[in-house]
Amino acid sequence: MHRYTPVAHIKSEHIPRATIQRLAVYVQVLENLKRDGTEVISSEHLARICAVNPSQIRKDLAYFGEFGVRGVGYYIEDLISAIKKSLGVDRTWNCALVGVGNLGRALLRHKECRTRGFNIVGVFDCDPFKIGEILAGQEVICSRRLVEKVKELDIEIGIITTPPERAQRAANYLVDAGIKGIVNFAPTRLSVPEEVEVEYVDFFHNFFNVAFKITLRELPNG
Amino acid sequence: MHRYTPVAHIKSEHIPRATIQRLAVYVQVLENLKRDGTEVISSEHLARICAVNPSQIRKDLAYFGEFGVRGVGYYIEDLISAIKKSLGVDRTWNCALVGVGNLGRALLRHKECRTRGFNIVGVFDCDPFKIGEILAGQEVICSRRLVEKVKELDIEIGIITTPPERAQRAANYLVDAGIKGIVNFAPTRLSVPEEVEVEYVDFFHNFFNVAFKITLRELPNG
Numbered sequence: 001m002h003r004y005t006p007v008a009h010i011k012s013e014h015i016p017r018a019t020i021q022r023l024a025v026y027v028q029v030l031e032n033l034k035r036d037g038t039e040v041i042s043s044e045h046l047a048r049i050c051a052v053n054p055s056q057i058r059k060d061l062a063y064f065g066e067f068g069v070r071g072v073g074y075y076i077e078d079l080i081s082a083i084k085k086s087l088g089v090d091r092t093w094n095c096a097l098v099g100v101g102n103l104g105r106a107l108l109r110h111k112e113c114r115t116r117g118f119n120i121v122g123v124f125d126c127d128p129f130k131i132g133e134i135l136a137g138q139e140v141i142c143s144r145r146l147v148e149k150v151k152e153l154d155i156e157i158g159i160i161t162t163p164p165e166r167a168q169r170a171a172n173y174l175v176d177a178g179i180k181g182i183v184n185f186a187p188t189r190l191s192v193p194e195e196v197e198v199e200y201v202d203f204f205h206n207f208f209n210v211a212f213k214i215t216l217r218e219l220p221n222g
Numbered sequence: 223m224h225r226y227t228p229v230a231h232i233k234s235e236h237i238p239r240a241t242i243q244r245l246a247v248y249v250q251v252l253e254n255l256k257r258d259g260t261e262v263i264s265s266e267h268l269a270r271i272c273a274v275n276p277s278q279i280r281k282d283l284a285y286f287g288e289f290g291v292r293g294v295g296y297y298i299e300d301l302i303s304a305i306k307k308s309l310g311v312d313r314t315w316n317c318a319l320v321g322v323g324n325l326g327r328a329l330l331r332h333k334e335c336r337t338r339g340f341n342i343v344g345v346f347d348c349d350p351f352k353i354g355e356i357l358a359g360q361e362v363i364c365s366r367r368l369v370e371k372v373k374e375l376d377i378e379i380g381i382i383t384t385p386p387e388r389a390q391r392a393a394n395y396l397v398d399a400g401i402k403g404i405v406n407f408a409p410t411r412l413s414v415p416e417e418v419e420v421e422y423v424d425f426f427h428n429f430f431n432v433a434f435k436i437t438l439r440e441l442p443n444g
Contacts, residue, residue, distance in 0.1 A: 020434065028426065210421045211403070
């Protein structure tokens with residue numbers, strides 16, 4: 001039963017990046033609430049938990065269609081699936097993880113990956129001492145075998161968690177294997193063909209932001 | 223010698239979050255260029271490397287003052303220090319890392335932390351098997367000793383890399399110790415007093431964004 005008008009397709013490719021980012025936070029918060037048994041939430045309450053302005057939340061959700069029910073709030077389950085559908089992520093994506101250092105191991109054990117629809121189905125490294133190791137139930141495979149494995153395992157997204165000096169080589173293997181997108185955790189820029197989507201994970205803006213907010217608080221007129 | 227009008231103070235506390243995030247990327251890219259010996263860069267070139275619109279870059283930089291020199295471009299070293307000064311991060315911050323699982327270990331070995339001005343000077347865990355272990359030259363200390371150590375080591379920022387179920391306890395120790403800000407890598411919301419700044423690291427928006435862009439490309443009219 002639909003309680004809102006379903007969004008049939010993505011309305012615009014010009015969804016601001018900041019909106020996508022906030023929507024990803026809303027989905028995380030909503031999934032936690034759902035797990036705890038909450039079924040309905042008001043925009044004020046959702047705003048408070050997400051530390052966002054209520055009018056901002058209403059604006060962000062209006063962007064994708066009408067999800068709310070006047071006087072009731074939002075049905076959490078419907079809202080989650082509507083946001084995911086609008087973002088095109090209401091499905092699972094098979095991912096290859098390249099580089100099994102500490103960060104790669106942390107990601108492999110990160111339960112949220114699967115919950116969010118990103119299944120790491122292949123684990124790769126070029127270190128002969130790591131190849132063959134079993135991590136989170138998966139055997140580490142030589143990165144040279146990416147071409148063959150990407151096809152076999154129907155992988156669309158590559159995750160790079162190598163040291164920076166090996167990231168470009170990892171990207172080359174992934175591109176040669178026909179990957180569609182890369183999430184790069186290595187602190188270096190990659191050169192890839194235009195048809196491959198790359199996202200750079202950089203958590204230093206979070207550090208800068210905390211530092212910036214502390215600095216503001218400590219200004220004489222703060 | 224100053225080649226531009228220096229920014230004496232932060233002009234507004236209402237710097238949009240998206241701008242801060244882009245500035246953090248510019249600093250990273252500019253620091254890589256500086257390391258490679260580049261001294262001057264045009265906004266068009268910087269825009270290309272950062273995959274941002276040139277007018278966006280000029281707008282972002284104009285936000286903080288006038289850095290460019292007409293017909294020449296930007297002096298990289300000046301630009302880096304001006305952006306950092308504007309963000310209030312042209313200094314070092316002593317940080318405590320709480321939780322030495324794979325992610326904590328990855329962060330401890332992440333050379334960029336120190337380069338960016340965030341020095342991890344104390345490493346904490348509550349696991350008796352980890353306490354006393356030496357990691358990246360530092361001894362793992364019992365989390366219960368945070369109050370004493372935060373004062374002794376002049377720590378202002380706490381980094382939480384515990385499993386989600388232990389993150390709130392870590393936050394409590396940090397708050398009791400008088401920390402000013404927290405960067406939380408654990409996938410859970412924290413409850414802290416209003417005077418403590420919290421930033422949540424969530425890289426799933428990067429995954430969502432890649433998935434979203436792949437989906438858009440594959441639309442019939444994409």
